[in-house]
Amino acid sequence: MDAIEKELDRLTNGANLSKSVKEIDKCLELLLAARTTIENDPSATISTLQTLEPGLKAGFQAANESLKGLHGGIGKYGKALDKKFKTTNTKEYPFGALGNSQPLINRAIMMHLLREGNFEIAEMFSQEADLAGSVxxxxxxxxxxxxxxxxxxxxxxxxxxxxxxxxxxxxxxxxxxxxxxxxxxxxxxxxxxxxxxxxxxxxxxxxxxxxxxxxxxxxxxxxxxxxxxxxxxxxxxxxxxxxxxxxxxxxxxxxxxxxxxxxxLRLSAESPLYVAATAGTIALPTFNKMSTIMKAKKTEWTSQNEIPFEVPLPDKFKYHSIFVCPVSKDQTTDSNPPMMIPCGHVLAKDTVQKLARGTGSRYKCPYCPADSFPKEAREIYL
Ligand SMILES: [Zn+2]
Structure with a gap:
């Protein structure tokens, strides 16, 4: 945060909002003082207003100058951000593609607002994003x-x-x-x-x-x-x-x-949007680095459902254990889940089918002398 503030300060040449606010406050004080003078002595109206004018003019000018710096700075800051994170181009960055998931993202934002207790904002968002009925x-x-x-x-x-x-x-x-x-x-x-x-x-x-x-x-x-x-x-x-x-x-x-x-309510305790955004922010530098390497080496990313590197996330972002089949060395998935066979050993479903040669016949466990039928294997949930 400090770094962002410093950067904003540098881009705005030290101009800040409080400077303008101070100038406006000074103008208000001048006006109030003038009012009191006129109230006390109506004959002094013209002379008071005449002396008031240059002070007000200078004050407004100073406030405007300071705001100009700020506006310019914010504009430059936006450009600086774009420059810094230019790799969010969807072609280079497969995970950046939104595709037709926009309604889902809107729904996630709506749910997040409700979960944070921002009911009025949620209501407005629902109207503007046309979400009636989706939540x-x-x-x-x-x-x-x-x-x-x-x-x-x-x-x-x-x-x-x-x-x-x-x-x-x-x-x-x-x-x-x-x-x-x-x-x-x-x-x-x-x-x-x-x-x-x-x-x-x-x-x-x-x-x-x-x-x-x-x-x-x-x-x-x-x-x-x-x-x-x-x-x-x-x-x-x-x-x-x-x-x-x-x-x-x-x-x-x-x-x-x-x-x-x-x-x-069958919902997770943390807002999924918060978790996704936080985990995403932690992972972003790694993805950024990969994108740079891919560009430098002119390689393509071919694996569909896995990323070619580890993303170190804090423990609270780890939700389930991973099981790797000891025979095939494949990580289990929804379509190839871990199965426990009657002797108590656990293998991936594909491995069990391969061992039984796809015929459903009796096979021997690779880790102990017991044998069993594939239909006796039970799926386990980690
Ligand atoms: Zn066994």
């Missing part, structure tokens, strides 16, 4: 609910989130989610540590009424929490106290809530 209107209501619950969590109010989770207990359970219990636990600790003199009683009542359905799964944790009731005074430096007082632990419960909320 279900119920999603907006859902996201409004998400934002209102996130807001209450930021204020350390847990009830709206707890109500939401209680209504969806079965679905959360089927996703093996701990969210509802974590929310109850936090509410219990909030009562205990921040409930003042009656805090212990409130926490006890709360645990009696809410922990019951969780006894089977979380008994050791509930036991520890019950212990906290007795030792509240000496727990001020315990991890439980930090759970209530630390902002980062509240942020992680907000994140966990957002993930579950989006999962219920």
């Amino acid at each position: 279900p209107s119920v999603l907006e209501l859902e996201f409004r609910e998400l934002f209102s619950i996130q807001e209450s969590l930021r204020r350390k109010e847990l009830q709206p989130a707890i109500e939401w989770a209680e209504k969806r207990r079965d679905s959360l359970e089927s996703r093996a989610s701990n969210l509802e219990f974590e929310l109850h636990r936090l509410q219990f600790l909030v009562f205990l540590f921040e409930g003042g003199a009656g805090g212990q009683r409130l926490a006890l009542e709360y645990s009696k009424s809410r922990f019951l359905p969780f006894q089977k799964k979380y008994l050791p944790e509930i036991t520890r929490l019950a212990g906290c009731l007795v030792y509240r005074e000496i727990l001020s430096t315990s991890p439980y106290a930090t759970l209530v007082q630390d902002d980062s632990s509240w942020q992680s419960i907000i994140d966990a809530f957002t993930t579950e909320f989006c999962a219920m």
Whole structure:
């Protein structure tokens, strides 16, 4: 960011918006002072206006000069950007081709705006990009609910989130989610540590009424929490106290809530547009370099579905494991998935078919003495 600001500064010869704003402010002050003078002594109107004129003229001129520099600078900056990233030409840059995916990209932008809570902008964008109907209107209501619950969590109010989770207990359970219990636990600790003199009683009542359905799964944790009731005074430096007082632990419960909320809508927790743009930005220099090398060596890119180099991305952008068949050394794909054969070894589907010579007959595992039929192999999901 610093570099961009410096570059903008260089291109605009130091002209900036605040200089113009200062000049305009000075003009306003002159005008206000003139008004006061005239109000106090109407006979001085003409002489006051006469002395006012040169000051105003100079002020406006200075403000205009400064803006001129700025406009010129922004123009130059645009050109500088084009020059810097000239390889976005679709012919040289196969991944840059938009083709007929524009409606999909518009939809992604619309979804991103909704997920960021920019509802008014989303509405306007939907009208201007003619997206009516492509994003279900119920999603907006859902996201409004998400934002209102996130807001209450930021204020350390847990009830709206707890109500939401209680209504969806079965679905959360089927996703093996701990969210509802974590929310109850936090509410219990909030009562205990921040409930003042009656805090212990409130926490006890709360645990009696809410922990019951969780006894089977979380008994050791509930036991520890019950212990906290007795030792509240000496727990001020315990991890439980930090759970209530630390902002980062509240942020992680907000994140966990957002993930579950989006999962219920069958959406990822992060906006796909944000992930694609961020990963793309990280990967861009590598692609740029490849494009330069390709041009210098006059080579063509022939592989259809793979890139000829590694793009180092941070761990949070890695979504699934990759399986390489130990026999064919091929990376598995949707059409050639990894299969587990009865002995427990895993091979690519194509390899299994090759071993059975495409006839479905019995074949021997390449890694152990067991043999089996291809139809006994089960697809596995990594
Ligand atoms: Zn085997």
